[in-house]
Amino acid sequence: MKYSIELIRLLAVILITLTHTRHSLTQESTLTYFLAEQLPTIGTVLLSIVSGYLYRKVSFDKPKLFFNKVKTLLIPFLIANLLVLTLVLAANYIFDINFLNRLSFDSSLLTEGVLALNSPPINPPTYFIRDIFMIFVLMEFVRNRNLYMLLIIIPLLVFGKLLLRYDILLLFLLGMAIAHYEVFLNPLKTKLMICVVLVLLSVILIAQTDVTVYKYPIALLIFILAINWKVKFYNVGSYSYLLHLYHSPIIVATYPVIENITENDFLSVLIQVSISFAVVYLLYRLTRKVVALRVLCGYK
Numbered sequence: 001m002k003y004s005i006e007l008i009r010l011l012a013v014i015l016i017t018l019t020h021t022r023h024s025l026t027q028e029s030t031l032t033y034f035l036a037e038q039l040p041t042i043g044t045v046l047l048s049i050v051s052g053y054l055y056r057k058v059s060f061d062k063p064k065l066f067f068n069k070v071k072t073l074l075i076p077f078l079i080a081n082l083l084v085l086t087l088v089l090a091a092n093y094i095f096d097i098n099f100l101n102r103l104s105f106d107s108s109l110l111t112e113g114v115l116a117l118n119s120p121p122i123n124p125p126t127y128f129i130r131d132i133f134m135i136f137v138l139m140e141f142v143r144n145r146n147l148y149m150l151l152i153i154i155p156l157l158v159f160g161k162l163l164l165r166y167d168i169l170l171l172f173l174l175g176m177a178i179a180h181y182e183v184f185l186n187p188l189k190t191k192l193m194i195c196v197v198l199v200l201l202s203v204i205l206i207a208q209t210d211v212t213v214y215k216y217p218i219a220l221l222i223f224i225l226a227i228n229w230k231v232k233f234y235n236v237g238s239y240s241y242l243l244h245l246y247h248s249p250i251i252v253a254t255y256p257v258i259e260n261i262t263e264n265d266f267l268s269v270l271i272q273v274s275i276s277f278a279v280v281y282l283l284y285r286l287t288r289k290v291v292a293l294r295v296l297c298g299y300k
Contacts, residue, residue, distance in 0.1 A: 002227075002228075003231055003232060003233035003234075003235075004226050004227055004228065004229040004230075004231055004233075005050060005053075005054065005227070006233050006234065006235060006236050006237060006240075007226065007229070007231060007233050008046060008050055008222070008223065008226050008227070009047065009050055009236075009237065009240050010236050010239075010240045011043075011046070011222075012042075012043040012044070012046035012047040012050065013043065013047070013240045013241075013243050013244045014043070014243075014273075015039065015040040015041075015042055015043030015046070016040065016043035016044060016047070016125055016128075016244060016247075017040075017243060017247040017251075017273055017276055018035075018036055018037075018039075018040035018043075018269070018273060019037070019040040019041060019043065019125075020124065020125060020247060020248045020251055021036060021251060021268075021269045021272045021273060022251065022255045022259075022268075022272065023036060023037075023265040023266075023268055023269050024265055025037060025265045025266075025269075032265070032266050036265075036266070036269050038211040039211075041211055041212070041215050042215045042218055042219045042222070044128055044165075044168070045167075045171060045215055045216055045219035045220075046219045046222060046223060047128065048128075048132075048167075048168045048171035048172050048175065049171050049172075049174055049175040049178070049219065049220065049223050050175060050223070051132055051135075051172055051175060052171065052172035052173060052174060052175025052176040052177075052178075052179070053175035053176070053178055053179045053223075053227070054175075054179075055136075055139075055172070055175070055176060055179075056175070056176040056179035056180055057179045065136070065139075065140070066136060066137070066140040066144075066146070066149075069133060069136040070133075071298055071299060072298030072299070072300065073129055073132060073133040073136070073298065074133050075295060075298065076129065076241070076245060076295070076296060076297060076298050077121075077126050077129040077130055077133065077245075078114065079295065079296060080123050080126050080129075080245040080246065080296075081113065081114045081116075081121045081122050081123045081126060082114060083249075084122050084123040084249045085109060085113055085114060085122050087099075087249065087253075088100060088122065089109075092105065099252060100122075102119070102120075103122060109122065111159075111160075115160075116130050116160075116164065117156065117159055117160025117161070118160045118161055118164075119164070120164065123245070123246075123248055123249060124248055125244060125245075125247065125248050126244075126245060127164050127165070128168065128244070129244075129245070130164065131163050131164055131165055131168045131169075132168070132172070134152075134156070134162060134163055135163075135168070135169055135172050137149050137152050137153065138153070138169075141153065171216075174220070175223075178223070178224075178227075185224075186228065191224065194224055195221060195224060195225065198217045198218075198220055198221040198224070199221065201217045202214055202217045202218050202221065205217060237300055238284060238287065238294075238297045238300040239280065239281065239284045241297045241298065241300060242280050242283055242284050242287070242296065242297050243276065243277070243280045245296070245297070246276075246279075246280055246283065247276040247280065250275060250276045250279050250280070251272050251275075251276060254272065254275050255272060258271050258272060258275075283296070284297075
């Protein structure tokens with residue numbers, strides 16, 4: 001196992017967690033806004049590259065890969081969103097609390113809130129899981145000529161979007177390319193040249209664009225530098241996955257209390273992230289004790 005992958009994946013999910021914290025920071029508070037709002041957008045880019053890299057390195061020739069991805073991606077995605085949907089409905093109809101800000105209490109709760117046909121689901125960060133699953137559907141269709149995949153592809157093309165973010169597909173393919181040509185990229189001189197180019201490109205883009213553009217070379221630079229880092233770490237795959245799936249509802253549920261504790265936005269962000277880490281760790285420990293609950297993280 002490459003523990004550097006575990007480290008990159010955990011870093012990416014932590015950054016993604018930061019993107020869903022609630023605060024009133026503005027661009028005027030330059031450093032704190034950058035740390036809490038702009039820098040974390042690199043997380044999804046990193047995770048997309050990692051996913052493609054692992055697919056080429058680990059899963060490329062595995063039999064029954066699609067069915068494995070149903071278990072590890074689709075089922076956890078559906079469970080995470082159905083659980084949030086249940087809590088939202090209970091809060092609305094029992095306690096008269098409305099947690100919805102994008103969706104309405106109508107059929108869109110199913111079509112968009114759970115199935116995410118056109119937009120992120122009711123548990124927003126899980127749109128990434130939805131798109132990665134669809135990438136594996138496309139891979140199954142293209143590589144294995146599995147025409148049954150059309151039963152998934154065609155309805156999405158007719159009633160929604162095949163992918164919510166097409167840059168995830170491009171980054172996934174980039175990760176595959178890095179894995180395929182890794183032997184040519186490993187020499188120190190080659191890696192140094194690539195890193196210099198990425199640093200220069202990042203500096204130019206930072207000077208002329210915003211984070212929606214320069215996050216890509218920065219994320220790629222981080223990946224190239226860290227991928228073969230000889231480091232001893234822990235197998236945190238299941239914890240990272242659970243954090244990705246459940247940090248957002250934890251933040252939404254606890255923020256009203258945190259809001260009354262402090263008016264300091266930066267401290268509030270730290271508390272939100274810390275609570276997410278702690279609650280997800282308890283959930284992770286529970287899945288280690290109760291095997292049936294590992295369905296939450298794809299039996300990882």
